[in-house]
Amino acid sequence: MAAYSNRRRDHIHFIKQxxxxxxxxxxxxxxxxxxPKYKSIHDIGDFQKHPYKSPKSKNHNKSLWKVIHCDIGELIKKEMINVSEDNKYIMRHVLYENPKGNIKEYIRDLISEET
Structure with a gap:
């Protein structure tokens, strides 16, 4: 799978700290x-804002996201782990996207699944 930016696709991103x-x-x-321009951020619990080590690879053919099995609709589920710059926090990132574009219909199911 070729690397691409998540900014180009509708997605829901969960970061568990x-x-x-x-x-x-x-x-x-x-x-x-x-x-085109909707972005909403919600924090649950005591999520701490912090600088983190960049998960981006300079090699455009290698993605640090791993695609994992997803039972919900036609969604693609990806996972990655990274660490804060001060080594205080570890984050498990889970990102869901729909290759057909419509992610809105899955929001409730995904929040139920991940929280």
Whole structure:
């Protein structure tokens, strides 16, 4: 699969954050992006804003996202893990997108699935 930007597609992104030392869950950030200009960010629990190590690869043929099985509709589910710059938090990113474009009809199911 060729690499591409998620900014070009409607998607829902869940970021579950954990304390690096204790592995204790601290919170979740939900980002909903729907073209052309709708972006909504919701924090659940005690999600901490912080600078993080860039997950981007300079090699355009290699994506750090892993595509994993998804039972919900026609959605593609991708997963990635990264760490904050200060090594205090580890984040598990899960991103859902619909190759046919319409993600709105799945929002409730996905929030139920991931929270």
């Amino acid at each position: 954990y304390n690096m030392e204790t592995c204790e869950y601290t919170g979740t950030r939900i980002v909903i992006f729907i073209k």
